[in-house]
Amino acid sequence: MKRKLVAMTMACTLAATALTGCGGSSNGGSSSAADTKTDSAAAESTAAETTASDAEGSVYYLNFKPEQDQQWQDLAKAYTEETGVPVTVVTAASGNYETTLMSEMGKSGAPTLFQVNGPVGLANWKDYCYDLAGSDIYSQLTSDSYALKEGDTVYGIAYVIESYGLIVNKTLLQTAGYTIDDIQSFDDLKKVAEDITARSSELGFAAFTSAGMDGSSDWRFKTHLANLPIYFEYQADGIDSTDAIKGTYLDNYRNIWDLYINNSTCDPSELSAKTGDDSRNEFLAGEAVFFQNGSWEYGNLTADGALTDDDLAMIPIYIGAGDEANQGLCTGTENYWCVNNQADEADIQATLDFMNWCVTSDLGTKTMAEDMGFVIPFKGAQESQNLFVKQDTEYTAAGKTPVSWNFTTMPSEEWKNGLGQALTAYAADETDANWDAVVSAFVDGWATEYQLANGQ
Template structure:
């Protein structure tokens, strides 16, 4: 479809292949004078808190501008932001997750159209705004799929009677299913507890399924209707969703009934310790793998596969790549604090120190012209994302979950998935909940 999604795909190719270094000029780059401005950043991902604290200290040491970073607990960002934004010392820099988030926070989002970090976007159509104003600027592109341990797969391929003999054969759901189910049957020979790490359905930990996995059927339905959003969904591709979700549940390290007790950290630890061969997650998860005590997975064995569901034509499908991370500046903060926050973001994307933190420590793939080809993450999952983006024969699945009605809708869907996994809800009931919940919130 001729849409923002097409432009995003073009951006991703540009990011992977043709990034050029350009100077970031203008008064925005000058740090606020000591005592005339400060920064309070409300961060989104708990696993990045330590790095953001280091960044805050480094910036303050360099400029004298105070930077405070508070990180919301997993799954509580919206609630935390609502509580913090009403305080006297409210966040000056925060994030919205796309068009829906922009509508929710318009009263607190300053126009960023004149900032250097907006004007250095490789594709300005990725920013969110309306009426000629920009209220959110993406600061990273990310990709997710099925992460796998090549070493365990190689061990399987060497077994007598293996139904699949290389990952090059895995181009659709049917082949993936054959591979996974045969590996599960041979898990003792492979020394694993299950093919997939545990499906984390604990409340607040289910975002991989109620958001990331749900991106696929929603995008497919958008495509069929040549649109970027819909007030009503048929959940037309619910069977495709069920295909892969059932494959996860039934070929896991744990019984499906235990999924509601597991967190993302549990599943990533299982993968890192070699108890599982595969796990659905994104390039940001490499730190969670490499930093697990006792990690047995070598960097060169960490690979990624698209999420195949059984949809027709999926042999040319790539990873799910996009962003839900948009910087916004609090329009109700003082002018000095707004300027200090803009200067801080400009420092992140233009200074040598800031860029090093963004790439080397946060592991970001930044969508700005200020980053050269050599200023890209070196970790294996980021390399996988860049490799898929560079493959012109594959079609990226864009992140449309930023159009989902609300966090409440996603939480309700996650709860329904948990009940389904536990045998307490039929799949048809899950589908009905998705359809009615979507329509009720979109049309309210």
């Protein structure tokens, strides 16, 4: 097992990947650097303090989601106070989950609870995953579709379902003379955005927040936005993964990217240095109408009454493809809990008990639904008060088809990095030649990285 871990570490180093190059969770769902207060070094010292030493075992959770760090710290403390079982939560720095996991797994007192992003993420961690088939938490799932399975073996369990799209400041949109009902397609979005840009001096705000390509922000575009052309290609071809993406909808990808970068709060040439915090703060300050992000941002946007539900809405990301009249939000998961089968038996059991408590107890389900804003796929789930979660439910109830999360099929983090670099270069100089480099990163890079990831 250790030999495999060494090989994985070397592979990650050679690929220079930050997250999913060796198959762990990607940065897609929901990472923000703002609230991250631990990194690999902190993980080492903190984990050492809670190495299993008492008969009841202990839990070490390596958390993927920085924006929920404080809530997990509070929940762990409450569980320890209730049960006496030590629970350590360490949150990897944004963009560094995989490298942190790789480092921590090679130490004594390794994480007992960690995450992978789906089948691609599972590939290199499968041998470290405890079979959850007979666990209490598995019995709590509302559907087997939320289990990461191969045959009868359950390697991981999804613990959160999330949505993303275009978050809208309805108050500003109304000031510009529109409502969300006016935006039902890419053409509608383009018309509204370009009109706001034409009147930006008069209105005092832009259409879009900055599409920052700093590492704290670029995942929104090299992963989440890139999901759209992948989704529509998969739909057209009747597939759910591929070893060779064709790029059928990359013209649409260019159109939405052009719209973002040319109708925003800053010049496109400045995007390489713009952060996720910049984008959020612009939206909070009323400097832009549209902000591409997900349901995980709800708490940040409504904290201390900054914005209210009356101000906000989330609409689909339209790119001019598919049946836009019936398109919903991008909804899915890339967050699967896995239990380290290399841990002591007492620690494994303690971890299983903690997981089950999180999704069955009043405090656990309330924290996950209200404080973290999660939809959790378990029988005891409480209803989330997150506006964006509710709107996703409303879209689905109205017959809109959610756009599935297909970025878990992206071949590696290195593929995303190559795409992000090409998008940044194009933003600085919007030529056809530079867009050809984006296409090459998307299509040729996919084939290359797939072959590397699969030993071809």
